[in-house]
Amino acid sequence: MHGHHHGYLDDKDAYLSRLRRIEGQVRGIARMVEEEKYCIDILTQISAATSALQSVALGLLDGHLNSCVLDAAKQGDDAAKEKLDEASNAIARLVRS
Template sequence: MEIIDPKIVPQTCEGGCSDRKSHHSDKLKSNMVTRLNRIEGQIRGIKGMIEKDTYCDDVITQISATQAALNSVAKILLEGHMKSCVVERIQEGDDEVVDELLVTIQKLMKK
Protein backbone atom coordinates (compact mmCIF):
# COMPACT_ATOMS: atom_id res chain seq x y z
CA MET A 1 0.00 0.00 0.00
CA GLU A 2 1.18 3.46 -0.84
CA ILE A 3 2.33 5.64 2.07
CA ILE A 4 0.44 8.93 2.10
CA ASP A 5 2.28 12.09 3.13
CA PRO A 6 0.36 13.31 6.21
CA LYS A 7 1.11 16.90 5.23
CA ILE A 8 -1.19 16.56 2.22
CA VAL A 9 -4.03 14.67 3.92
CA PRO A 10 -6.45 17.02 5.66
CA GLN A 11 -6.57 16.54 9.43
CA THR A 12 -9.77 18.51 10.07
CA CYS A 13 -12.77 19.62 8.10
CA GLU A 14 -12.67 23.38 7.93
CA GLY A 15 -16.20 24.64 8.51
CA GLY A 16 -17.44 21.14 9.34
CA CYS A 17 -18.26 18.15 7.18
CA SER A 18 -22.01 18.18 7.68
CA ASP A 19 -22.43 20.26 4.51
CA ARG A 20 -21.05 17.18 2.69
CA LYS A 21 -18.26 19.03 0.93
CA SER A 22 -14.66 17.93 1.01
CA HIS A 23 -11.92 20.19 2.22
CA HIS A 24 -8.67 19.11 0.63
CA SER A 25 -5.42 20.98 0.75
CA ASP A 26 -4.21 22.51 -2.50
CA LYS A 27 -1.32 20.03 -2.54
CA LEU A 28 -3.67 17.05 -2.17
CA LYS A 29 -6.02 18.38 -4.87
CA SER A 30 -3.08 18.92 -7.20
CA ASN A 31 -1.85 15.37 -6.52
CA MET A 32 -5.28 13.87 -7.25
CA VAL A 33 -5.84 16.00 -10.37
CA THR A 34 -2.42 14.93 -11.70
CA ARG A 35 -3.29 11.28 -11.09
CA LEU A 36 -6.73 11.69 -12.70
CA ASN A 37 -5.20 13.41 -15.74
CA ARG A 38 -2.88 10.42 -16.13
CA ILE A 39 -5.84 8.05 -15.79
CA GLU A 40 -7.74 10.05 -18.40
CA GLY A 41 -4.78 9.60 -20.73
CA GLN A 42 -4.73 5.89 -20.00
CA ILE A 43 -8.43 5.64 -20.92
CA ARG A 44 -7.81 7.45 -24.21
CA GLY A 45 -4.91 5.08 -24.82
CA ILE A 46 -7.12 2.05 -24.22
CA LYS A 47 -9.70 3.45 -26.63
CA GLY A 48 -6.98 3.91 -29.23
CA MET A 49 -5.73 0.37 -28.66
CA ILE A 50 -9.22 -1.00 -29.32
CA GLU A 51 -9.60 1.15 -32.43
CA LYS A 52 -6.26 -0.21 -33.69
CA ASP A 53 -7.26 -3.83 -32.99
CA THR A 54 -4.47 -4.25 -30.42
CA TYR A 55 -4.07 -7.76 -29.03
CA CYS A 56 -6.73 -8.34 -26.35
CA ASP A 57 -4.30 -9.33 -23.59
CA ASP A 58 -2.40 -6.06 -24.03
CA VAL A 59 -5.63 -4.06 -23.76
CA ILE A 60 -6.65 -5.99 -20.65
CA THR A 61 -3.26 -5.25 -19.09
CA GLN A 62 -3.80 -1.54 -19.66
CA ILE A 63 -7.33 -1.73 -18.23
CA SER A 64 -5.93 -3.42 -15.13
CA ALA A 65 -3.31 -0.68 -14.72
CA THR A 66 -6.00 1.99 -15.05
CA GLN A 67 -8.18 0.28 -12.44
CA ALA A 68 -5.20 0.17 -10.07
CA ALA A 69 -4.59 3.88 -10.62
CA LEU A 70 -8.24 4.69 -9.84
CA ASN A 71 -8.05 2.53 -6.72
CA SER A 72 -5.02 4.53 -5.64
CA VAL A 73 -6.99 7.79 -5.89
CA ALA A 74 -9.85 6.19 -3.95
CA LYS A 75 -7.46 5.14 -1.17
CA ILE A 76 -6.13 8.68 -0.87
CA LEU A 77 -9.67 10.05 -0.67
CA LEU A 78 -10.76 7.41 1.84
CA GLU A 79 -7.79 8.08 4.09
CA GLY A 80 -8.46 11.82 4.09
CA HIS A 81 -12.16 11.22 4.72
CA MET A 82 -11.47 8.93 7.67
CA LYS A 83 -8.88 11.26 9.22
CA SER A 84 -11.05 14.32 8.90
CA CYS A 85 -14.80 14.08 8.34
CA VAL A 86 -15.35 10.72 10.00
CA VAL A 87 -13.30 11.61 13.09
CA GLU A 88 -14.99 15.00 13.38
CA ARG A 89 -18.49 13.57 13.08
CA ILE A 90 -17.76 10.89 15.69
CA GLN A 91 -16.40 13.57 18.03
CA GLU A 92 -19.66 15.47 17.50
CA GLY A 93 -21.59 12.35 18.55
CA ASP A 94 -22.74 11.39 15.05
CA ASP A 95 -22.17 7.62 15.06
CA GLU A 96 -24.17 7.19 11.82
CA VAL A 97 -20.98 8.14 9.98
CA VAL A 98 -19.62 4.68 10.80
CA ASP A 99 -22.45 3.02 8.86
CA GLU A 100 -21.86 5.45 5.98
CA LEU A 101 -18.15 4.57 6.02
CA LEU A 102 -18.89 0.85 5.99
CA VAL A 103 -21.11 1.26 2.92
CA THR A 104 -18.35 3.24 1.21
CA ILE A 105 -15.76 0.56 1.99
CA GLN A 106 -18.12 -2.15 0.71
CA LYS A 107 -18.47 -0.23 -2.57
CA LEU A 108 -14.70 -0.04 -2.91
CA MET A 109 -14.25 -3.73 -2.15
CA LYS A 110 -16.70 -4.80 -4.89
CA LYS A 111 -14.15 -3.78 -7.46
Protein backbone atom coordinates in the same frame (compact mmCIF):
# COMPACT_ATOMS: atom_id res chain seq x y z
CA MET B 1 -22.45 21.07 0.97
CA HIS B 2 -20.47 19.97 4.02
CA GLY B 3 -19.13 23.12 5.72
CA HIS B 4 -15.94 21.48 6.89
CA HIS B 5 -12.57 20.74 5.28
CA HIS B 6 -12.51 17.40 3.41
CA GLY B 7 -9.34 15.48 4.10
CA TYR B 8 -8.48 15.10 0.43
CA LEU B 9 -8.30 18.85 -0.12
CA ASP B 10 -4.81 18.93 1.36
CA ASP B 11 -3.73 16.96 -1.75
CA LYS B 12 -6.25 18.36 -4.21
CA ASP B 13 -3.75 19.14 -6.95
CA ALA B 14 -2.13 15.70 -6.63
CA TYR B 15 -5.51 13.99 -6.95
CA LEU B 16 -6.41 16.12 -9.97
CA SER B 17 -3.19 15.23 -11.80
CA ARG B 18 -3.60 11.51 -10.93
CA LEU B 19 -7.18 11.59 -12.28
CA ARG B 20 -6.10 13.37 -15.46
CA ARG B 21 -3.46 10.65 -15.95
CA ILE B 22 -6.10 7.93 -15.48
CA GLU B 23 -8.37 9.73 -17.94
CA GLY B 24 -5.45 9.62 -20.40
CA GLN B 25 -4.96 5.90 -19.69
CA VAL B 26 -8.62 5.22 -20.54
CA ARG B 27 -8.31 7.31 -23.72
CA GLY B 28 -5.20 5.28 -24.56
CA ILE B 29 -7.14 2.03 -24.08
CA ALA B 30 -9.80 3.31 -26.50
CA ARG B 31 -7.08 4.15 -29.02
CA MET B 32 -5.71 0.58 -28.70
CA VAL B 33 -9.19 -0.76 -29.51
CA GLU B 34 -9.48 1.74 -32.38
CA GLU B 35 -6.12 0.50 -33.74
CA GLU B 36 -7.21 -3.14 -33.17
CA LYS B 37 -4.30 -3.94 -30.89
CA TYR B 38 -3.79 -7.37 -29.32
CA CYS B 39 -6.38 -8.22 -26.62
CA ILE B 40 -3.85 -9.13 -23.92
CA ASP B 41 -2.01 -5.81 -24.30
CA ILE B 42 -5.31 -3.95 -23.88
CA LEU B 43 -6.14 -6.04 -20.80
CA THR B 44 -2.78 -5.11 -19.28
CA GLN B 45 -3.62 -1.43 -19.64
CA ILE B 46 -7.09 -1.92 -18.15
CA SER B 47 -5.60 -3.60 -15.06
CA ALA B 48 -3.20 -0.67 -14.68
CA ALA B 49 -6.02 1.90 -14.93
CA THR B 50 -8.18 -0.08 -12.49
CA SER B 51 -5.34 -0.24 -9.95
CA ALA B 52 -4.70 3.49 -10.35
CA LEU B 53 -8.39 4.24 -9.70
CA GLN B 54 -8.38 2.02 -6.60
CA SER B 55 -5.31 3.80 -5.25
CA VAL B 56 -7.10 7.14 -5.62
CA ALA B 57 -10.11 5.66 -3.80
CA LEU B 58 -7.98 4.35 -0.93
CA GLY B 59 -6.35 7.75 -0.57
CA LEU B 60 -9.71 9.54 -0.51
CA LEU B 61 -11.02 7.02 2.02
CA ASP B 62 -8.02 7.57 4.29
CA GLY B 63 -8.52 11.32 4.05
CA HIS B 64 -12.24 10.91 4.77
CA LEU B 65 -11.59 8.84 7.90
CA ASN B 66 -9.01 11.32 9.15
CA SER B 67 -11.21 14.38 8.60
CA CYS B 68 -14.95 13.93 8.18
CA VAL B 69 -15.21 10.84 10.42
CA LEU B 70 -12.83 12.21 13.05
CA ASP B 71 -14.63 15.57 13.20
CA ALA B 72 -17.98 13.79 13.50
CA ALA B 73 -16.65 11.57 16.30
CA LYS B 74 -15.81 14.68 18.29
CA GLN B 75 -19.37 15.91 17.93
CA GLY B 76 -20.68 12.74 19.54
CA ASP B 77 -21.88 9.24 18.72
CA ASP B 78 -24.89 10.05 16.55
CA ALA B 79 -22.94 12.27 14.14
CA ALA B 80 -20.12 9.74 14.08
CA LYS B 81 -22.48 6.77 13.54
CA GLU B 82 -23.82 8.32 10.33
CA LYS B 83 -20.34 9.02 8.98
CA LEU B 84 -19.07 5.57 9.95
CA ASP B 85 -21.99 3.81 8.24
CA GLU B 86 -21.32 5.85 5.10
CA ALA B 87 -17.62 4.92 5.26
CA SER B 88 -18.42 1.20 5.77
CA ASN B 89 -20.75 1.18 2.76
CA ALA B 90 -18.15 2.94 0.62
CA ILE B 91 -15.53 0.37 1.71
CA ALA B 92 -17.90 -2.50 0.84
CA ARG B 93 -18.52 -1.05 -2.65
CA LEU B 94 -14.77 -0.68 -3.14
CA VAL B 95 -14.04 -4.24 -2.04
CA ARG B 96 -16.79 -5.64 -4.31
CA SER B 97 -15.96 -3.54 -7.37
